[in-house]
Amino acid sequence: MLLLTLPPALSIGAQDAAPDMRVLKAQLRRDLLTAALPEHKAHREELLALEKKYAAAQDYSHAIKARDERLRIEQEIGVMERELNTLAQRSSSATATRPGERIELSFTEASLGAGVHVDTKDKSLTGWDSVGASATWKLPNLPSGGYEVVLNHQGCDANAMLKESFYSLTSGLVKESSGKAVDQTLGTLRVKDGTGTLTLTVGPPEKCTSLRVYSVALIPVAR
Incomplete structure (x- = not known):
């Protein structure tokens, strides 16, 4: 399976981007992550099934390769889910009432x-x-x-x-x-x-x- 390559995470402290542009980029990042997560999870399940199949056939070499790939995908899923959570928290803070407003x-x-x-x-x-x-x-x-x-x-x-x-x-x-x-x-x-x-x-x-x-x-x- 060809895995989706995501753009690098946004830098919170970027000073050269206007606030509206940062919001748009953050939304794009969230959309990409949201779209990619189901594919990654489906691929993880495919690898798990393949790992079990090879192990049942006592093809341990291929079973280990499938397991290692599955673990790598699980790490990517964890990173993506944490980033989605962070982006959601930033979005909530951005929509909160700003200091100085009545x-x-x-x-x-x-x-x-x-x-x-x-x-x-x-x-x-x-x-x-x-x-x-x-x-x-x-x-x-x-x-x-x-x-x-x-x-x-x-x-x-x-x-x-x-x-x-x-x-x-x-x-x-x-x-x-x-x-x-x-x-x-x-x-x-x-x-x-x-x-x-x-x-x-x-x-x-x-x-x-x-x-x-x-x-x-x-x-x-x-x-």
């Missing part, structure tokens, strides 16, 4: 609990005076690290807590005397699992009768 979590994307509901006219979340009221967002594949949390809200001076999978942030809310909505920076939340969830709770309930939440924004802190 990530808006809209009220329309939240999973609501215990009395919280959407006011479609005001485009906000209300009903925070219920015990156990909460809103939970799915994080959009964020890199782990610190994020400045900005809450756009109106009408409440209670305490807000935001919690991701491992860490939490608690801050007192500011109630504008004018009654207008405010973009309030609550502090910095450490995010460990960027594919997990972010849950907002506010209390005590008796202070949350007029609370309206419009959005939550996360701003990556410079590393």
Whole structure:
């Protein structure tokens, strides 16, 4: 069998290639590896069958040659599978939100609990005076690290807590005397699992009768 010769692996630190070109080359590399793997695995099975056939016929010389070739193919398969895994991880990192971007979590994307509901006219979340009221967002594949949390809200001076999978942030809310909505920076939340969830709770309930939440924004802190 004529084995497919693959192009050399890409250099991560190549400085002379534009980012878009590196992405295209990485995708081409993944496509080639994905296409070649089934052929290599099929050839490995053919060699295994041939090895057994020669061994059964006591043709040990040819059985050893078939075995050696099979082991070589298995090594190539292992290298290819590891490279595919590495390329997949790089692709996932490349599509993650980049530092410096403001990530808006809209009220329309939240999973609501215990009395919280959407006011479609005001485009906000209300009903925070219920015990156990909460809103939970799915994080959009964020890199782990610190994020400045900005809450756009109106009408409440209670305490807000935001919690991701491992860490939490608690801050007192500011109630504008004018009654207008405010973009309030609550502090910095450490995010460990960027594919997990972010849950907002506010209390005590008796202070949350007029609370309206419009959005939550996360701003990556410079590393």
